[in-house]
Amino acid sequence: MKRLSLYIFSSWISLIGLAQVADTTQTAPSDSVATLPVEQAPPQLLQPSLLWDYGKSITTAAGFDQKYEGSLTLLFFERYYLIGEAGKASLSPENAIENGSYTSEGEYFRVGGGYMAPINATSRLGIGVNYAISTFEDRGSAWIKSSEGVQDDYQYNFGPRQGEARWIEAAITSESNLRLNKKEPEAKINQLFSIGFQFRMRFMSTYDRYSVIDVYSVPGYGRVVNNPNPALNIYLRFHPF
């Protein structure tokens, strides 16, 4: 039920974002009617921005897996971007070992680039490729109880094991500016934040493997049994300049 509440809450946050996009689309024509045509300004050489994956923070706040992720984006000529992402996660997938427990924790980094095109005055759509590396440590236990009651419980422990994984990602991004001041569309605060989502398809390249119980989850990638492994991130972007 706790998990279900988390999903409902994150859905609600996402729908607010969608509503923002819808509002922007509806109000754009009236804005264009009200303003006089002006000469197009040359595209800015560089626009840095910071990105916060609030979906992961919600998961952490709800008491499930601990995940934190942020990134720095450098947008060149308002179209081409380079991105560096860093994250930290402690994953405890319940069904990694049905008769035991499993934890994988560590850090991960991604670097990548791509193309992001504006689709209207406030929204953008992007496509890009990332290369990611994760260094992590996993451990776990499994328990067996005697069916005949003739012996003590058997416990199998493993780890901590140090591991590394590398993978590549194809990412599609959609985002829209947050209109916090609806009365003044041109207000500075309406240019500071944007909200969006990113759909990633992750392709595992290599990861350290072990006998008996192999690595199950990699921070930043998720379950290695899924390859490719899709993911959806929801984020808030801050444009300081």
Add this chain to the structure above:
Amino acid sequence: MQNKFYILLFWLLVAWACDPCDDCGEPLVYDPKVKLVFINQDSAAHLEDSISRVTDSIDNNKLTLALLKDTSVFFADSLETIDSLVEAGETEYLDKQEALNHTIDSLDTSADSLSSWNRQLNTLKSDLNTIVKVISDGKVQLDEVILVEANKQVVFEDTLSSFGFPLLLADGPGVSSFEITLADEQYTIAFEYTTFEEMGADRILRVLATDVNVTNYTGFDSLKINCETCLSNETTVTVYF
């Protein structure tokens, strides 16, 4: 608004489908086992001898019965001749007529008794064959089984044709010895095997035993193992006592 509802519904369905299991983390209730079949070879051989003797008696009785019937038919023919003479007025044959009638009645009575005895022998033979089949199937009731290393009793309440003897979950080479009481007789058997852990596709960690060998036994006439390199759960040890 309706579109947002459908998006939310879709999101919740995906979340529900991806939710991990509720009973994860519970210990697996399990023991690796080796199957034992008990064949009471001495009793079976003794019964086979009895069945052979009963079969011989039945065959002899059949021959005697045929002889009695032939004799009875012969005397019946003689009686017809004497009857015709007596009817013709030759009264000196009356004594012989009475003697023949008495003899034929005695022969018929003996034949009936012999037939009845043969039916009883056939029933006895059928019962003995059933008992031999039960013994050959190994259906026995074990009075008591003790796992020596754990000093614990293994309970088998029913009469069965095979018994799963639990093996100790050792790390690496394992030894499990049993003291068995069967029909007030004491027997012992000791197994040596190798254990290893295996993670199944169902994400359950099991401890399996393989290369099961009988290192020592007392009380049994002989024994036979179907496979010495199989997993323990595929190994059947047939003991003859």
